[in-house]
Structures are given as C-alpha cells and as structure tokens.
Amino acid sequence: MRRLNPRVLGGGLLALLLLVLMGFPTGLGAQEAGRAEAADRPNDPLQRELDFCQGLVGLRFPDFALKILDHLERENPAQKARIARVRVAALTALGKAEEARALIRTFPQDRIDTLAMLLALGDQLYAMGRLAESRAIYREFFARFHKEGPPAQWVEFYREAAYKYAQMMLLAGNEKEAMEAYDRILNTKPESELERRLQIEIAEIAFRLGKAAEGAERQVFFNRTRELCRNVQWGGVDLWFGQSVVLLAHLEMMEGKPEKARETIQTFLPMLRELDDALRGANYPMKLSPMAQCRYLLGTLYEEEARRLLAEGKRAEAQKAFSEALTHLFNVFVRYPDSSWAPESGARAERLAEELKEAGFQVQLPTIDLKPVIEAQVREARLQFSQNDFKAAAAKYRTVLNVFPERPGMASLVGELAQCYLNLQDKLYLRAVVQELTDRYGPRPAHREEAGTALIRLVAAAEEIQDFESADTISQVFFDRFADHPQAAALLFRRGEERFSKEQYDLALDYFSRIVEVHTNASVWLPALNRLASCYSKLGDWTNAVEILQRYVTEVPVGAALASGRFRLAEAYRNLDRLEEAIREYQKLVKALVEEPRKYASNPDEERANQMLLEQAMFWKAFCYSRLGDPPEKKPLYQARAAEEYRAFLKAFPKSALGPNALSSLGVLLLVLNRGDEAAAAYERLAREYPDSEQARNAVFARGAALLEMGEREKAAQVFQEMFNRPSAFTAAQFYQAGRVMLEQGEIETAVQSFRQAAQTATEPALKEMAHFSLGEAMARKGDWTGAVKELETLFTLNSNTGYMMPAGFLLARAHAELGKAAPDERTRGLHFNAAIRALNRAGRVIQTPEDRARRDLETASLQRLKGDTDGALASYQRLVLLGDVQNPKVRPYIEQAFEQVMPMLAEKGMFQDMVDNATLYLEQFPRGRLVAQARQWRAEAQRRLALAGAAEPPSPGGERDEPVPEEGGRP
Template sequence: MCARPICSVVAGVMAVLAVAASAPAQQSSEADREYAFASWLVENGLADFAERLVDQLARRFPDQAERGRVILAESLIARRRFADAEAIAAAMPKDSPRTQAVRLAIAKGYYRVGEIEKARAIYDAFFSQYKGGIPTDPDFRRFYMDSAYQFAKMLEAAGDLRGAAAAFEKVLQASQEEADVARRLSAELAQLWVRAAESAPAGAAREEMLKKAKALCDEIQWKGLDLWFGQSVITLAHIEIVRGKKDAAAKLIRDYMDILRQLDDILKKEEIPMALSPMAGARYLLGEIYREQAEAALAAGRSDEGVDLLVKALTEYFNVFARYAESEWAFPAGERSNDLKARLEAMGRKVTINPGPYMKNIIQARFRLADNLFMQRRYAEAAAQYLSILNQFPSFEGVGRPLTNLIVCYAHEKDTLAMRAVAEHIVERYASDADAPTGLLAAAKICFDRAEADSYLYLYNLFVDRYPREERTPMVLFSLSGIMRNNGNEEAANAYLQRIIRDYPDDQYYLRALNHLAWSHYRAQRFDEAVKTFRLLIEKTPPSHDRALAQFSLADAYVRMNDFTQAIRAFETLQQWLGPTGENPAYGQTSAEIAKNRELLRNATFYLGYSLSRLDVPPDRQRAVRATAVKMLEDFVAKFGETELAPKAMSIIGSIHLELGDSAKAASTFDELARRYPTSEEGRSAHYARISAAVELGRPDTAREAWNEVRREPARFSLDQIVRMGDLMRKAGLLEEAMQAYDLVRGNDTADRTQLEPALFGLSSAAYDAKKYEEAVAALTDLMRRYPRSGLFYQAKFMLGRAYRELGRLPEAVDALNEVFRFATDPVLINTANMELAEIQIRMARAFQQQNRPAEQREQILAALASYQRVIISGNDPKDPKVRPMIEDALAASVPLFLEIGFFDRAVENCETYLNLYPDGSRVSDFRRWREEARLKAVTAQP
C-alpha cells in the first residue's frame, strides 16, 4: 500500500480533531457585546458577576431581557443550582432554540455531577422531538449533532453501550454532509456496536449489532485509505473474535499489519494523540488471540508452548496499557496484564516488567478503570481498586484525586471506620498534597446530606484543624458556624466566626463572619458588642448594598441602646450614602439591591424621626428638636402612607404633641391615626390616646365618642386596652363609660386575672363614685371571692366598708373593716380603718338617736371616740406625714363628740393637743372656740 494516501490521514485527522475555534461573531451592538461578555464571565468561573450583570442589562435593554435567561441558566448550572436553572427553562417558550440550549446545558450539568438518569431524561426529551428526522437549519443541525455526540459519550461512560450507539447513529445521520467527520463517527460507532455486542449474550440481538458494525466498516474501507480505515480493520478483527473466530481475526491483523504500523508511525511523527492509533486495538486483539491459544496449549499439556504464548500475550497487553494509555483498549489491557502476571507467577515464573518512560501512563490508566467504576456508582468495587492501586503506587503526581474518590466511596458505603481511617491517613501522610483535602470535604458532604452529625462534624473539624492555610478553610469554618447555630449552640457558632475574623481577614468569608457575629450579639441584646462589630464590618466593606445594610443595623443597635445621638448620626450617614432616592449606583447594582436600598432609606427616615422624638435635649431646645422630628415623620407619612411604619409615625407625632402640651394637635393627630389606620396596633391604641387627650382638654363628649367607637367593636381591642380606657374614664369622672368598659372585661370569658382584678376593682370604684353602692358591693364581693389574696385586698375592704356604710348596712361595714384589723400591720392601714370605723360608729349613734335610744347612742359615740383616740394616741408619730392628717382629722372629730357626751376635760385636752401639734393648722380657731366652750361648760356643770 502506498504511503501517499495515508499521509492524507493527517490532514483528515487534523480537520476532524481541530476545535472549531470560530472567531466570535461580530457584535453589532452594545447589547450583543455585553451579553457575550456575560456569557464569557460564566465560562471563566465568574458566574456570580454574570448574574449581576444580566440584571443590569435587563434594565438597560428591556427588549432583550430574554437573552439574559440563557446566561442566568448557565450561571446557575455552573453553580450546580439545577432546580433554579430548570425553573428558568420552564418559564421560557417551550419550542425556542434558546430553551432547548438551556435544557441541554442543564443535562450536561447533571452529567458532570453524576446524575446520569436526570441528564438522560432531558436528552431523551430533546431527541424525541426529532423522531421523524433531523433539523435542516445548518446552525441548529450542528447543535443537534453536538448534543447527540455528547449524549453518546455520556451513555458510553455510564456503561450503556447500546444507548450510546443509538445516540451515535443520530450524530452520524446529521453529519453525512461532512465526509471526514462522518468517517470518524462511523469508525467510532462500529467499535461501539462491537463492544455492545461483546457484553450481550449470544443470539440474534448480538448478531444484529455485529452486522451493523460490519456494514459501517465495509463502507469506511470502500471510501478510502486513512486512519479510519485502520480502525475499521481492528473492528472487523474484533467482530471475528466476538464470533469466536480467532484465526480469522489473526489473519486480518497480520494482513494489514504494515498499514497499521505506518499509521502508528505517522501519528507519532505528527504528534497526534496515540489513542487514535489502530495499533492499540491490533495489539490488544493479538494479546487476546495469544492468550486463548495459550490456554488451549496449556489445556493440551503443552506447558512450554502455553507459557510462551502467555508471555507473548502479556507483552501485547502491557504495551497497549503502557503506550496507548489514553486509548479505550488500555483498561481491558491493564486488567489482562494483571491477570496474566498473576497467572505466570502462580506457575512459578518470575515476571519483571520495566515500565520505562510509561510509568505515569500506567498509573493513570489503572486509575481510570477505578474512576469508571466510581462514575457508575459501584463504590465497593471502586474502593477496592483504588486501595489496591494506592498500595502499589502510594505516591505520584495526582495522588490526591484517587484518595478523594476512595474516601468518598467509603462515605457512600457508610463504612465510617474506613472513612475515618482514610481521612486521618490523608491528613498525616498527604498533608502537602493540594487535592487530597478535597476528599474530607466530599465525604463530609455525603454524611451531611444523610444528617450523620458525628461523621460530618468530625470531618469538617479535621479539615479546618489540619489545613489552616487551605483556601476553603474559611468557608468550612463558616459552614460549621451555621451548623452550630442551627443546633442552638450560639457560643460554638460564634467561636468559629471569631476564628475567621482573627485568622482570615483577607478572605471573602471575613465580612460574612463579621456580619453574622454582629447579628448574634444583636439578637442576644449585647448591643455594645454588636455596635463594635458592625463598625468594623462597615470599615472593611466597600460601598455596596451590604455596607448600607450594615450601617442601618449599626444605627438600629444604637436605638436599642437608647443612644439616640449616635443613632441619628448613623442614620444621617446612611442617607448621605444612598442619596435622596436611594439609587446611588455605588451602593446598589442590581434591581433587587436598589429596591432594598430604597426600603432602607425609607426606614432610616422613620427611625431618624423616632430618634429625634426620643433624644434627650435641654428644655430650651426641646421644642425645636421635636418640631424637626414631627416634620420628618409627617413627611414620612405623606410619602409612605401605605407602609406599616406610617401608623407608628403618626402615633409618635401624637405623643410628641402631648409631650409638648399641644393637646389639640395631639387629639387631631390621634383622630387622624384612628381614621386612617383603624386596624393597626397604633390605630387601635389611638382610641386610648384620643380619650386621654380629650379628657385632658376637658372634652368629655369627645372622650365618650371615642369610647363608643370602641364599644361598637370591642373585639378589635385587647382587654388590657379596655381596662386602661376604663381607668382613664373613671379618673376623668366618666363613670358610666368606665363601668361599661369594666363590664366588658368582666363579661369576657377569656379575661385572665391580670385583667379581671383591675376591672372588678375599677368597676366597684366607678360604681361607688356614681353612688351605685349595690353594684359596688357586688363587684367587690366578686373580686374577693375570686381572688381572696388579691393585692387589692385592703383597698377592696375599705371600699366595701364605705359602700355598706352608704347602704346603711353598718354591721357588714364593720365586718369588712375588721378584716383589715385582722391582717394589717401597716399603721396607715390601721389608722385608716379606725377612722372608717369611727365613721360607721357615728352613723350608728345617729341612727340610735333617731330611734330615741340614748344608751345605745352613747355607747356608739364612746366607741367612735375610742376609734379616734386610737389614731391620736397609739404610737403614731404626729410628724409622720402619712399619719399627721389622720391625727388632725381624728382630733377634729373627737372634740365635738367629747362635748356632746359631756367629757369636757377630754375635750379641752384634745383641743390643747391640737393647738400644740398644729399651731398653724387650718382649724386653730375652731379648736380655740371649742376649748373655751369646753372650759365654760366644765365650770357651769359643776355642782
């Protein structure tokens, strides 16, 4: 055969192998350039930048926003966010080429992470659209072809050879117009059919595959003499072997060996990948032939011949394995080599193999076999392979990757002990390998997904402890912090964050750690720590939305600390940064960021007004500062009246007016608040505030009106609020309304003690003040019955005494006061009870007087005098301001009684006590007059 046609193999191969590095299409517009740039960013590992750019482009070129979807999808796929990418595809027009491109990109992404079935489902759906034929549009046909090829390769790697062959047929069908490409594809397809047939049981289906392979080879051979011709020779020989016709296969190979050698030499000379050389297949098949012949010889007892043939076979296999390591024949050749070596050694032969310059190839080829098992998720087998190889080749360039895969295998197999053993071996023995640590993280992720906390925490902590300088360590520390926080261990979480802050100030997680730590302090109300951390965060963050948010958080922390001076400064700084509309591009690039900044600005305006309303200022500046706050909040309400903060702003305005004594403005503001925001918390409290303001202004009708609104829809208000309103109205003398309020609470089944107690007492007070003594008694009795140990016990007993007294039920009044005497130790309470008792005794005396029962009358007067004298005499310090008025009243009440019953000396004595104790008292003239009267009566009464 002449070499000349073979030389054309180079051109053909180069043409086929050449990457279609087409120049980027001329960008005709700025939008074209920018979208191409965004796509480039994704390809160059900057998917997050691409996403943000696409957001900006969507605003700049709204009519081309659709283009951004494809890039967004690419970006999401690059970041393994497949579900989000699928959501984008689902929202795109179903039949659009762009949509299909996105869906296939998702499929490729799935394939890359080992989700073969998901990838297959997408490809199947894509190709099912073309069952009738292939696309005619040239660009789309190319796309279809590339997709089919990728699908075929994917299936081949996953071990589905028949599926791969079917996909290959699609590629071939689409590439008929490109002769060189079609030839190569035909050669590959033919090989694939044979491999599929090899693994199928003998029968019609297998024969069918072999026939297809032969037909393709015949066509290749008929159309030219080139590299693919050489490949077809090997394939035809392989067909014969599968059919069991070794001699025919050997003959084919021998007949074409010269050509095959020439092709091999040309590839070597032109430095074209040797994986394409047909010599790999030829030598492998020769190895197969020799091996089977050896087995036959050994079986026939011809051991020397058998051994020679085994050595020949081993030589062929090993050469394929070593020289053509990239070829698909290398794996089986490697396996056969191992088997034969073991076989010969078992037969007592010493086998020495010198790999020479092919050592690296050999190692990589062996690992590729293990990798294939790994890809097919046959983890137990893969682990055994990796372990065996690592024991043979414990150190070489690239050892990190098989170590990683090994630990991942054990993680998948849930062999925790083996996994930990490998982990510790990695960190001890391979501490300086750059790839090996990945294994710990990969295994940890698997354990994390299975919620095996012991395992993943062990692995993550081992990683961060042993690889402090590893790029991913800050990220892992951050993840550990999150895990601890989710487990409720805030302290441990913060410890991880502190490590990032201390040890990795230049890492991307530094700022995130500061942010999380600041918020942890904030949540724990360690506001001073939060402030310190926010400050540092702000200092280290360049202008961005994150910085604006941190500034807002800082200001908010100051508010929580009631440091309104600092809060105001911080909010004002934020306002300067964001600008009047919140759209400063330095702080917000994407539409989402701009929207958030606007919200920050809005909230800052509110809190600035709030801070001004709370700021401690000297009295001479108060009005001015508060007026500023009012203006700010009024502007806020005008601009953002639909927001949740608007009613709060109005409530603050009303409070400011009240503070400044502007009751009319306060009332007007609260009215407006209740009218505009009736369902808001502030709107509901506004009624209380309205009532309060109305009372203050002396406008009971306004107060009643506000109360009636509450009464119409009491369910809108809390029971606490109603009690408070009742108290307010009672104190203002709106007794009927107060009683209504308290009754609402009493009649509500959901009222608890904190509401009922004050309501019942309030009701009794209001009723007493309204002279509805029966109702007062009823309410007090109810209170005492429900809560005998109430904190209002004494007040209730006193009131009960008074109410009974007013009702003329004097014995019951006395009983109520006796309860006070029984339990009280406080002198004020005892004195009060004595005064009350005296009142009752006097009433009783008057009643007897009317009944003309002088003896009982005198008895009661004496009893009343005793009560009064107990107040005057028994150990009370007249200088004590709490009891002094009572002593004065007791003296003032005693003297007339003493005069009445003729105890003139006692009357004089009491007068002199008063004049002594209260020389400037308001009743001095009365007591002087009484003293003179008593003295005179004392003289005239003497016999």
C-alpha cells in the first residue's frame, strides 16, 4: 500500500476537510448566475427590481411579479435575457411550465445562460413535486453532452448540474439515477479530491443497491463497490480511504465473511492510525476520523465471533474474542466521544460487560463513565439547535435518548427534543414526545420533577415563537399530570394573567381557581384569590365574587389591599341587592379609613387611592340606605338615615364629582320625607354649585329617575306626568332620556309615550332615529310585533344608512319572523319571512367584527327556527359551536348561547353522537361556564342513548366517567 508523504497528506487532507466542512461548491444556476451578476453590479436598479420580483415569486405572488417584469422589459429591452430568468420562475410558479419552456427556446440554445434557465425550470418543477417533468429536462440537458462531454468552459456548470441532479434523485429515492449522475461527473475527469469523494459516494450507493438486489444483479453492484474502493485506496490515505475500508468490511459481512471483514479492517488499521495522528496534530475534530467507525465495526465483529465460539463451547477462545471486542468498543467512546459511533459503542460495551458478568465471567474493567460521551453528543445537538438546524438537532437528540434512555438528565433532553419539533411545527411528533414525558418519565419519582420542568420550558419556548395554541395545550398537560410540581402554581398564575389581560375572564377563572383550591401554600395564592374575585366581578357573577372576597378580606393583611378588597366586597353585595351587608362593609371601610388611615396606606399613592375609596364608600352607603325598603314601616327611618349619610358625604367631600348625584338624591329624599324647605335648599345648592350638571339642568327628570330607583313608582309616575302635562317645557332629548329610564325599569307604556314625544318633537335626525329605534325595542318588549315593524321601517325610511343598521336589522328580522310564525296563511307567512331575511341581510352589510358575525349567525338560527326550518337552524348553531372563535372573549357568549340552543334540537333529532361531541367540546372550552352541569347531563344522557342503540362509545376523555363500568376480578 503506497504511503503518502505526511506533508502531502496534510495538504490534501486540509483541502479535503475544507470540502467536507463547507459542502460541495455551488455554482451557476439561473438564480446564482443572477446573484453573481448582482455582485458585479451592486448599484444596478434593474437587479434590485429583479431580486424583488424573485422574492415575490418566493412569496407566492408570481402574477404580481409578471406584471412588474412586463414593465421592466418595456423599459429595458436589451436586458430581455436577464429578465427572462425571473420570468421563467414566475411562469413555472403559475403552473405555466410549457410557456416557460417556449420562452427559453426563444434564446440561443448554445449559450450557458439559456441552459441555466432550463435547469432552473427543472429545479422549480422538482420543488413543485413534478418530478417526471424535472427529470425530463435534466435528462435532455445531459443528452446534449452524451457523446463528447461538455466543452471545457462549461465543465464546472455541467458538474454542478449533475451533482444537484444526483441529490434530487437521492431524495426521490432513485439511487440508480443518482449513481449515473455521479458517473457523469467522473467522466469529466475532475481533480483528485473531488474524484475520490465521488468514487466513495458511488460506492456507497452501489453497495445499497446491491443489498436490495439479488443474484447476478447484486454481484454487479458489489463488484462496482469493490472496484471503486480499491481505486480510492490506491489514491492515498485520507478520509475517503477510511470510508473505503468501512465499505469493504460491510461488503464482506454481506457476503457472509465476517472473518474477512475483520481481516480487512485489521490490515488497514495502521494507516488509519496515521490518519488519526495527522488529524489530531492539525487539531481537527476527531469525529471526522473514520477510525471510530472502523473500531466500532471491529468491536461488533469480535463480539459476534465470541458469541459463536461460546455457543460451540470454546470458552477460552471466546474469552479472547470478548476481550478484543470490549477493547475496541471502549476505545471508540473514550477516544472519540464526539463521533456518532460513541453512544452506541459505550452502550454496547456496558451491556456486554454486564452480560459477561451474569454469564459467570469475571470481568475487570475500568469504570465505564459515559458522561463525557453523552455530554459531547448533547453539545453537538445544542449547537445545531442554536443554529436553527432543528432537524439535525432532533436526530442527534434521538440518538442520545435511544442509546441512553432514562438516565439522570435525560428527561430534560426529551424536553429539548420536543422543542426541536415545536420549532419545526411538527405537532404530531411534538405530542408523541411530550407523551414520553408524561407517561414514562413523569410517573417515576427520580425523573418526575425534571420532566415537569422540561414541560415548563417547552411552554415558554412555545410562547416565545408565539405558538400560543401549543403553549396552551402543553400547559394543560402539565397542570393535569404534574399538579404537585414546585412550579405548578407559578405557571398557573402566569397563564391566568395572560387570559386576564385578554379579557378572557372565564378562562382565567380556571387557572386562578386551581391555585386557590389546590396550591394553598404557594406564594401566589393570595394574588390568585384576588384575581379570582376580579374575574367573577368582571363576569357579573356577584354571588361567587362575594364568596371569594369574603375569604380575601379575612386573609389579606391590613393595608391598602384590604381597603380595596373590602370596598369591592361591599360593591358585590350592592350588586346583589344585599343592601344591609353592603352597608356594613361600607361602614367598616369608612371607620377604618377615618380612624386609622396610616394603617391602610404606606405611600402617597395608596393614600390618594384610599381617599377615593372613602369618597365612594360614603356615597354608596347613603345610596344603599335610600334603597332599603323592608320592612315597609321602617322605610322612613332608612330614608332619613340616607339623607344624613348624604349630608355627611357632602360635608366630607364638598367638591366631589358625585356631588350632583348626592344633592339630587338628597332633595328627593327630603321631599319624600315631607321636609320641603330642606329639599328646596338642596336643589338650590345643586343649581348654585353644579349648574352644568345633568341633574341641575334636568331636575324634573332627575327627580323622577331617582324616585324610580328608590322604588317609589307612583311618585315617579307623577313626576314624569309633569313632563307630559307641559311638553313644551322639555326637550326631545329629555323625553328620550326619560323613555330610556322607563324602559329599563319595565314601565313600557310610559316609555312608549316618552319615545313618541321625542320622535315627534326632535329636530335632529340622529335623535329621531334613536327615538324610533327605541320605540321598536319597546314594542318588541310588549310583544307588539306589528308595532315594532312599523317603527323600525320608519327608522329605515328616515335614514337607509342609519347607525342603528345592525341592531335595528336584527330586531326587524325578529319581528317579521314572529309575525310569520303566527301568520294565518302561507302567503302572508312567506312575505314576512322574506322580509326577515332582507332585514338580516341589511344588518349583514355593516358587520365588521367577529362578535357581530357571531350574533348574525345566532339571529339567523332563531329566524330559521321560527320558520320551522329545523335543519337550517341546526346548521347555523353548529357552525357557531364548532367553528366560532372561542378565544375571542366577545364571541364566547354567542357560542355558549348557540350551544344552549342546539343541544335540545339534537336530542329531538336523535343525533346523540353529535351531542356527546358538542358537550365534550363545551366542557373543554368553557370549564367554568354557566352550562357545565347541564352539559354533563346532556352528555350522560346521549351516551346512555347511544349505548342502548348498541353504538360503540369511546370513554369520556380526561379520565372523566359519566357512568360506572362494572369490572371483573383484579390484577394478578
């Protein structure tokens, strides 16, 4: 075997290694040619435009690109060829490959840039999955040079095309054609380094083809492999030399000659050692050395030989062979920890040593420490990850995890593997890997915390790349399976805060509730309790808000937070009409802030906030007194007390923004208490100190409204009658306002009267429209659908583009639908439902937001139901339930309503599987929804009906069981 001069070896090696490390040099494809030209013309405006067009094609806007290219061609007729390159790409992207080819044919066929365009077309077709067409183009290209090869000046271009084609064929699984392509390059007599690399690549392909073939065909391929390997070996000692040794050994193993394979490697081992030394001396990464693979192969061959000898009873010889095997395997992972053979060698050596001990051999080995091997492999994986090469990183992680499963630190690596798939957006593989953490590592105490932490990191990684769906899903998995993790509470709080910030209060509830119920010792427990109360308040669920706030005020230390908490508790009571309890809380707060202000504020901001709380508390306390009515005989006492409280408030806060309200209410109370002079003084003060306030300008209305709120309906009616008795003394706006208050309080007839007055006397078109719309609403409330239609049609007559288009359209549709439902004959019925549809369509014209669309769907469904079109209504509801944007807090209430409406309809139609699916979806999407209990009932009933019908039911997901299943026996 010829040995090279080490210097030559070193120089050749350097070149070769650079080739390996930097990849095959890419050359002149059409795009590359363009870029090369661009490099020559850095300030060329045309090139910038062409680059832009190329970018448009890449972003799937080839039609826009073509328009620009047409313009460029008109402006630069002499640059047609340059422009044509990009035009070809645009045409192909539009599916117009034939047109692209025709264009290429208009250029001289003996020019390299024409051929570059042709091949670029081939590349694009390949990228679009049109393999046959791509092949045809490339084969046509090669056929041109079949007899005499490419001219000298085209050799580089030809080689690059052939190499690229070979890669394409390998990816497509066509190894024969890949081999032919490499052979074409060889036929151009490339320089030595390239020739040797190609020979090895061809040899590897030939070997693989031989393995898959049989008989004579196999022999042909194997002979080729052998021949190429010998050629490489004759050429010198380098990395390809090492590869050839490995290939030959594999070949001999395939031919059933393991001893020959061993002999081959042993023969060349001295040369490989020299190569190793050269690499080491030049500080190259040892993972490039072929020695690792060769010694691994030797190790496995010796192991097989040893097992064979043992089976034949030749223990002494087996012992020697085992010794050799272990020596080689050890050396691989100790000396080449970075190589891809190290993990397998280490694991194999460890396993072999254990087996030998169990078989009764006494084995003395140095301690097998695989940590350096694992660390080296993991370092490489992390480096690839940091370079965004997620596919390669995933492959590396898998190698490590498959060879060294379930050691300390492996759970974290499983998490990192999952992150690779997350970044590749491969959701399927991501879920599979996450399941390994939950099902395998999670249940084991030694790995549990690490597995949970890996999931937390995965959630953070998902948030970082804004894959919120994955972040949510993985968080949920974490919460379900790792509820005891030290960081569970913190993550729950973070997720809750995120939902809270998006106003998704019902979803935020779930997270905060879990903390409050389960993580009672967590540092975030009290903040979670606070947030939970806020969620309930935002949702208007005052009952639960009270319960939580009661707990909160007993737990929170004395300070600003307690003051705020107590105020919110009082407010919650007030909203529930539990006025006495509200008054008690307001009173506690007032007392605390007046008597011990320093205890409740530690800085000026808190002091200011507390002053505002005190102001509010005093006002609302007075308000609550004014609303107390039971027992009736005590009412005057309450009203007197309310008056005192208002006075106290006005004394403490003479310039308060609530002053007008307080004075107005005080005046009303004093009137009711027959203290007329005092009442007059109050009104006089209102007019003097707050002349521009609504209460001052609209004293009669304010009186009436206040009396209504106090429950003094008769007195309120008398006051409003004043307005109707002297209509000229009041404006249309005041009548409208009165009407609104009446409508809110359920005084429909008076409301109608007020609105009618407003509509008749209003001069501003906007006010007229408001009045007519409100009349429509009032009529609808009364069930006077004919009246509602009349008023709403009047509204549209006044202004066909009214700002009330959507609500009036929906209401008008509803009114017509109700009239249609009650119609005496088919014709009338048809007229009304058609009118309803027109009204809906009218409303639909101004729909802009998702919540408006959701409402439209709901209204459509209602209309369809009234019409008797059950299937249509069902489809409309289901569209919302299944496809509505459940993440949008404004759409969620409509989805919930749709669910509530559709479930009885599905039951009626016997669509029980749909009921189960809908209920399951609801429970996932609305874990704290108002229909949770109902949804469970519906689902249980549907499952029961399905079981009776004999259909297969999957069990309820999430471990829930709606019915117990009888079991026999127990575990053995």
